[in-house]
Amino acid sequence: xxxxxxxxxxxxxxxxxxxxxxxxxxxxxxxxxxxxxxxxxxxxxxxxxxxxxxxxxxxxxxxxxxxxxxxxxxxxxxxxxxxxxxxxxxxxxxxxxxxxxxxxxxxxxxxxxxxxxxxxxxxxxxxxxxxxxxxxxxxxxxxxxxxxxxxxxxxxxxxxxxxxxxxxxxxxxxxxxxxxxxxxxxxxxxxxxxxxxxxxxxxxxxxxxxxxxxxxxxxxxxxxxxxxxxxxxxxxxxxxxxxxxxxxxxxxxxxxxxxxxxxxxxxxxxxxxxxxxxxxxxxxxxxxxxxxxxxxxxxxxxxxxxxxxxxxxxxxxxxxxxxxxxxxxxxxxxxxxxxxxxxxxxxxxxxxxxxxxxxxxxxxxxxxxxxxxxxxxxxxxxxxxxxxxxxxxxxxxxxxxxxxxx
Amino acid sequence: xxxxxxxxxxxxxxxxxxxxxxxxxxxxxxxxxxxxxxxxxxxxxxxxxxxxxxxxxxxxxxxxxxxxxxxxxxxxxxxxxxxxxxxxxxxxxxxxxxxxxxxxxxxxxxxxxxxxxxxxxxxxxxxxxxxxxxxxxxxxxxxxxxxxxxxxxxxxxxxxxxxxxxxxxxxxxxxxxxxxxxxxxxxxxxxxxxxxxxxxxxxxxxxxxxxxxxxxxxxxxxxxxxxxxxxxxxxxxxxxxxxxxxxxxxxxxxxxxxxxxxxxxxxxxxxxxxxxxxxxxxxxxxxxxxxxxxxxxxxxxxxxxxxxxxxxxxxxxxxxxxxxxxxxxxxxxxxxxxxxxxxxxxxxxxxxxxxxxxxxxxxxxxxxxxxxxxxxxxxxxxxxxxxxxxxxxxxxxxxxxxxxxx
Numbered sequence: 001x002x003x004x005x006x007x008x009x010x011x012x013x014x015x016x017x018x019x020x021x022x023x024x025x026x027x028x029x030x031x032x033x034x035x036x037x038x039x040x041x042x043x044x045x046x047x048x049x050x051x052x053x054x055x056x057x058x059x060x061x062x063x064x065x066x067x068x069x070x071x072x073x074x075x076x077x078x079x080x081x082x083x084x085x086x087x088x089x090x091x092x093x094x095x096x097x098x099x100x101x102x103x104x105x106x107x108x109x110x111x112x113x114x115x116x117x118x119x120x121x122x123x124x125x126x127x128x129x130x131x132x133x134x135x136x137x138x139x140x141x142x143x144x145x146x147x148x149x150x151x152x153x154x155x156x157x158x159x160x161x162x163x164x165x166x167x168x169x170x171x172x173x174x175x176x177x178x179x180x181x182x183x184x185x186x187x188x189x190x191x192x193x194x195x196x197x198x199x200x201x202x203x204x205x206x207x208x209x210x211x212x213x214x215x216x217x218x219x220x221x222x223x224x225x226x227x228x229x230x231x232x233x234x235x236x237x238x239x240x241x242x243x244x245x246x247x248x249x250x251x252x253x254x255x256x257x258x259x260x261x262x263x264x265x266x267x268x269x270x271x272x273x274x275x276x277x278x279x280x281x282x283x284x285x286x287x288x289x290x291x292x293x294x295x296x297x298x299x300x301x302x303x304x305x306x307x308x309x310x311x312x313x314x315x316x317x318x319x320x321x322x323x324x325x326x327x328x329x330x331x332x333x334x335x336x337x338x339x340x341x342x343x344x345x346x347x348x349x350x351x352x353x354x355x356x357x358x359x360x361x362x363x364x365x366x367x368x369x370x371x372x373x374x375x376x377x378x379x380x381x382x383x384x385x386x387x388x389x390x391x392x393x394x395x396x397x398x399x400x401x402x403x404x405x406x
Numbered sequence: 407x408x409x410x411x412x413x414x415x416x417x418x419x420x421x422x423x424x425x426x427x428x429x430x431x432x433x434x435x436x437x438x439x440x441x442x443x444x445x446x447x448x449x450x451x452x453x454x455x456x457x458x459x460x461x462x463x464x465x466x467x468x469x470x471x472x473x474x475x476x477x478x479x480x481x482x483x484x485x486x487x488x489x490x491x492x493x494x495x496x497x498x499x500x501x502x503x504x505x506x507x508x509x510x511x512x513x514x515x516x517x518x519x520x521x522x523x524x525x526x527x528x529x530x531x532x533x534x535x536x537x538x539x540x541x542x543x544x545x546x547x548x549x550x551x552x553x554x555x556x557x558x559x560x561x562x563x564x565x566x567x568x569x570x571x572x573x574x575x576x577x578x579x580x581x582x583x584x585x586x587x588x589x590x591x592x593x594x595x596x597x598x599x600x601x602x603x604x605x606x607x608x609x610x611x612x613x614x615x616x617x618x619x620x621x622x623x624x625x626x627x628x629x630x631x632x633x634x635x636x637x638x639x640x641x642x643x644x645x646x647x648x649x650x651x652x653x654x655x656x657x658x659x660x661x662x663x664x665x666x667x668x669x670x671x672x673x674x675x676x677x678x679x680x681x682x683x684x685x686x687x688x689x690x691x692x693x694x695x696x697x698x699x700x701x702x703x704x705x706x707x708x709x710x711x712x713x714x715x716x717x718x719x720x721x722x723x724x725x726x727x728x729x730x731x732x733x734x735x736x737x738x739x740x741x742x743x744x745x746x747x748x749x750x751x752x753x754x755x756x757x758x759x760x761x762x763x764x765x766x767x768x769x770x771x772x773x774x775x776x777x778x779x780x781x782x783x784x785x786x787x788x789x790x791x792x793x794x795x796x797x798x799x800x801x802x803x804x805x806x807x808x809x810x811x812x
Contacts, residue, residue, distance in 0.1 A: 004605045004645055005671050008573055010523045010545070016677040043470035051473070055461035064449035067457070067657035102508055106683040113544065117416045134681040138519065139416070167414055199410050239410055251473035253688035265411050271422040275540040277512040281687055282659035 012118075015137045034393030037361040039177065039336055040384040042311075045304045046251050047291065054290035058283065066283045072270045074100025074258070075285035081292060082258055090223035091242065092233045096263045099270060100280045104207055104245045104257040106273075108135040111168075111203060111241065111259075113272045116141045120167040125153050127368030127377070129177045129205065132170055141167075143370035150330045152176065152183030155190040162198045169195055169202045173221055174209040175335025178368045178379035182333055185218045192225050195239055202240045207257075210249055210301050212334035213309035222260065237262050246288055248336070249297055249304065254284045308336065311382040314390050322398035324405050336383040339365070341376060346404050348378045354404070360396040418524075421543045440799030443767040445583065445742055446790040448717075451710045452657050453697065460696035464689070472689045478676045480506025480664070481691035487698060488664055496629035497648065498639045502669045505676060506686045510613055510651045510663040512679075514541040517574075517609060517647065517665075519678045522547045526573040531559050533774030533783070535583045535611065538576055547573075549776035556736045558582065558589030561596040568604050575606055579627055581614040581741025584774045584785035588739055591624045598631050601645055608646045613663075616655055616707050618740035619715035628666065643668050652694055654742070655703055655710065660690045714742065717788040720796050728804035730811050742789040745771070747782060752810050754784040760810070766802040 029035070058066050073079070079095040086093060101107040108131060116122070118140025124132070126145035133143065144164055147157035153171060162169075171191070173183040183191075195202050204221040222240040229238055245257035259269060273279070315338055319329055326343040340362075342348060348364040355361060365377025385393060435441070464472050479485070485501040492499060507513040514537060522528070524546025530538070532551035539549065550570055553563035559577060568575075577597070579589040589597075601608050610627040628646040635644055651663035665675060679685070721744055725735055732749040746768075748754060754770040761767060771783025791799060 004607055005668065007605070008521055008607055009674065010519070010521050010526075012523070013520055013674060013677075016674070016681070038475070040475055043474060046469060046473045048465055048469045048473070051469075052462060052465045055465065056458060059454055059458045059461065063452060063454045063457075065659075067452045067454070067659040068449055069444070069446055069653075069658045102683040102687070105681070109682045113416070114419055115414055115416050117418070120416075131681075131684070138678070138681050199413070201410055201414055247475075251689075252475045253471075253473040255683065255685070255687040262411065268415065268419060268422070271419075272544070275422070275511070275537070275544050276515045276682070277508040277661065278537070279661070281508070281661040281690060283657075284687055284690065 012138050012140065015140070017134070033356065033359045033361055034385055034389045034396065035361045036380040036382070036385065036393060036397075037363045038384065039381055041248055041252060041336075042307060042383050044386075045307055047296070047300055050291045050296065051251075051287070054287055058286050058290050062286050066286045068282060070279045070282035070285070072274050072279045073266075074098065074280060075282065075289060078285050078289040079258075081289060085297075086260065090219055091236075091260065092226070093236050093260055094234050097236055097260050097266060099259045099261075099266050099273065100285060101257045101259060101273070102255040102277065102280050103247060103252070104205065104243050105131050105135065106276070107243045107257060107259045108132050108205075110269045110272045110276065112136045112139040112141065113276070114268050115167055121164055122168045122170055123158065123161060123166045123200070124170040124370065125172065125176065125179075126371065127178050127365060127374055128170065128370065129172055130368055132205070133370050145369065145371045148179070148181070150179075150181045152181055152187055153191060155187055155194060158191060159194055162194060162200060166200050169200055170205065171202060171221060172205045173218070174206055175211065175332050175337070177207070177335070178337055178363070178365065179339040180330050180332030180335055180337045181339070182215075182218065188218065188221050188224050192221060192228060192239070196228070204240050204242045206243060207245045207248055208335035209244065211305055211308060211336070213305055213312065215333040235263075236260075241265065249301055250288060250291065254288060256280065256284055256288050305334075308383045311385070311387060311390060312338065314387055315380065315382045315394065318391065318394035322394055324398070324402050327401065336381055338380045338382055340378045340380055342378070342401065343405060344376050346401065347375050349375070351400065351404055355397060355400050358396050358400050360393045360400065362397070418544050418546065421546070423540070439762065439765045439767055440791055440795045440802065441767045442786040442788070442791065442799060442803075443769045444790065445787055447654055447658060447742070448713060448789050451713055453702070453706055456697045456702065457657075457693070460693055464692050464696050468692050472692045474688060476685045476688035476691070478680050478685045479672070480504065480686060481688065481695060484691050484695040485664075487695060488666075491703075492666065496625055497642075497666065498632070499642050499666055500640050503642055503666050503672060505665045505667075505672050505679065506691060507663045507665060507679070508661040508683065508686050509653060509658070510611065510649050511537050511541065512682070513649045513663060513665045514538050514611075516675045516678045516682065518542045518545040518547065519682070520674050521573055527570055528574045528576055529564065529567060529572045529606070530576045530776065531578065531582065531585075532777065533584050533771060533780055534576065534776065535578055536774055538611070539776050551775065551777045554585070554587070556585075556587045558587055558593055559597060561593055561600060564597060565600055568600060568606060572606050575601055575608045576611065577608060577627060578611045579624070580612055581617065581738050581743070583613070583741070584743055584769070584771065585745040586736050586738030586741055586743045587745070588624065594624065594627050594630050598627060598634060598645070602634070610646050610648045612649060613651045613654055614741035615650065617711055617714060617742070619711055619718065621739040641669075642666075647671065655707055656694060656697065660694060662686065662690055662694050711740075714789045717791070717793065717796060718744065720793055721786065721788045721800065724797065724800035728800055730804070730808050733807065742787055744786045744788055746784045746786055748784070748807065749811060750782050752807065753781050755781070757806065757810055761803060761806050764802050764806050766799045766806065768803070
């Protein structure tokens with residue numbers, strides 16, 4: 001590359017890396033490969049007919065607005081709908097508490113832009129979501145890993161680690177990416193208290209909360225935080241930014257998600273978004289609103305739960321049946337992912353090229369640990385492959401593992 | 407706001423401001439106000455029927471792909487189409503030279519992320535595009551204003567200012583926002599040479615290049631730079647990043663634009679975009695490709711030119727007829743904007759509330775000058791209002807001005 005470019009790159013580019021997962025997506029798209037990598041929803045549950053109808057309505061009744069520039073905050077009826085739906089889970093807010101983003105990844109980026117100076121510390125689960133690491137490292141974040149088990153972040157470990165003066169606590173409470181685990185209600189309360197005592201805000205990232213196959217719904221951290229404070233019902237002024245998305249309930253190809261926060265925090269995120277891309281596509285926002293009005297998601301989400309739940313069951317059954325002894329996994333109550341731990345002699349990063357040569361792909365677990373570890377772990381996605389694909393892929397992967405353990 | 411948030415804001419938030427223009431858009435949307443503020447295309451030229459047809463095709467033939475996650479670089483057939491169309495203007499590139507972004511604003515943000523460290527200097531026209539100032543200030547850019555007249559940036563002034571060790575040169579060569587002026591071919595050559603001598607990359611921002619109403623097309627700076635170097639026809643390795651958009655030829659509500667650059671620069675921008683929002687909406691990209699294939703834009707753009715050209719003519723005629731003596735403007739050969747200079751006793755920022763009270767809006771010129779100046783200037787958009795609206799708005803504005811000059 002010409003020196004004129006490299007010599008002008010900003011210092012932060014040294015902290016940029018291509019995401020292992022996204023590079024893998026390219027390989028795992030090759031014909032014949034069964035991919036448990038990626039985190040793709042199943043196209044079988046995309047509501048294509050509803051989109052078709054809604055496109056016609058939007059382009060007939062709202063064309064001038066839908067194709068025009070819009071406000072940075074987002075399409076008001078969509079934000080109102082998000083308020084209404086959030087209210088069902090005890091999150092009582094107004095449209096000024098909501099910012100529409102291009103997928104949750106943009107919300108993470110905007111949070112980085114607004115909160116993270118170089119050298120700032122972010123407390124996270126270990127392992128944690130790769131996209132958050134990628135988004136925040138660019139701004140110079142350092143990560144403090146808190147011990148995490150099948151019930152999520154361990155409060156005692158948080159209490160120890162938080163003494164290092166952190167800027168943010170990052171949590172994925174439901175069906176965590178990558179571990180699939182869910183933070184217990186007891187731990188949610190405890191973590192809120194610790195965050196409050198140390199005055200550290202919490203980022204609650206909840207892309208999968210709606211996709212629970214079994215067990216009881218646990219209230220969002222934001223709701224529990226509001227309860228604790230006895231906030232005015234419609235004016236949340238607490239300590240949590242809550243993120244969710246239409247990517248897993250509607251379709252990721254629209255790039256539509258949202259952040260919920262105290263109004264003044266939303267204002268700051270809006271300023272950051274103005275400079276980042278002006279606003280999220282108006283057409284997509286009006287389209288999503290048109291599809292989702294009249295409670296479409298209430299009818300659609302049970303279908304997604306059914307399909308993904310069956311695939312999870314199948315994958316767990318095949319693990320029990322086919323995987324060599326010493327391989328364990330966490331049973332997820334929802335979401336998209338199964339977290340697998342192999343015997344220590346397997347390095348899942350080194351095994352991956354062998355797996356791909358045998359036409360099956362997964363994501364090695366190590367990159368999800370910002371401070372190292374997890375060499376013998378892997379994340380397996382069960383939402384995207386068909387049931388036949390899961391059967392075939394699990395056969396292939398079990399053979400690859402057995403071979404590696406000989 | 408609770409102290410827990412403010413005390414955790416990053417230092418760069420001090421450099422964030424809400425855009426005057428975008429705050430104005432809200433006011434100027436009030437019923438009865440004729441708005442020459444904003445930079446909105448006319449909804450009269452949105453190809454609504456073509457979008458309707460294309461939505462059905464996309465959701466029938468490409469639904470699984472269009473609603474799914476996609477690659478960060480963008481939809482390959484769309485990037486191929488951009489290569490083909492760029493080739494007509496002498497920009498010979500391959501898809502690896504193209505990144506699809508959420509509007510050009512995102513390309514500006516990604517350039518800031520990749521190139522600008524706090525304190526870095528960016529050379530720009532004065533006045534220059536507000537969105538670039540907003541995008542880059544967040545990363546700590548300082549701006550060096552180069553003298554600019556109705557033929558664009560003045561090379562002699564650049565030659566003087568570039569000695570201050572700049573990181574980037576930012577140019578809007580065609581129908582500049584806000585001045586409407588076009589950089590002459592002679593000056594393009596000279597600026598390329600100066601940039602090459604001092605090894606400073608050029609950002610060529612060209613959202614309006616297709617919207618020429620009169621005069622001769624002038625080759626893009628990137629093409630002239632490639633010619634100078636004798637680059638291999640399809641492997642551009644020069645000194646320029648070129649930005650353009652579908653917002654002004656198709657519809658801004660899709661948020662679709664692109665950056666053209668040497669391949670290794672695109673790779674770095676792709677890494678930045680992965681962390682920022684993973685990718686641009688797949689649905690929108692496939693939709694735009696479906697609408698634009700078979701050279702639709704070749705038939706559609708002449709319509710836009712005709713409508714906007716007539717509105718520009720009308721606005722200029724009314725300025726000649728109605729505005730008080732001492733008010734001057736630059737005749738734009740295309741684009742969306744007329745740049746007006748008033749007698750010095752008028753401060754256009756102070757006049758704006760009076761204008762809005764009289765139900766007409768414009769954008770004061772001062773915010774477009776990163777280092778001050780332009781108090782008696784204003785930007786007037788002629789693309790969005792109807793011809794009747796232009797007549798009424800110009801009458802109102804001329805009365806407001808006359809009153810102010812009494």
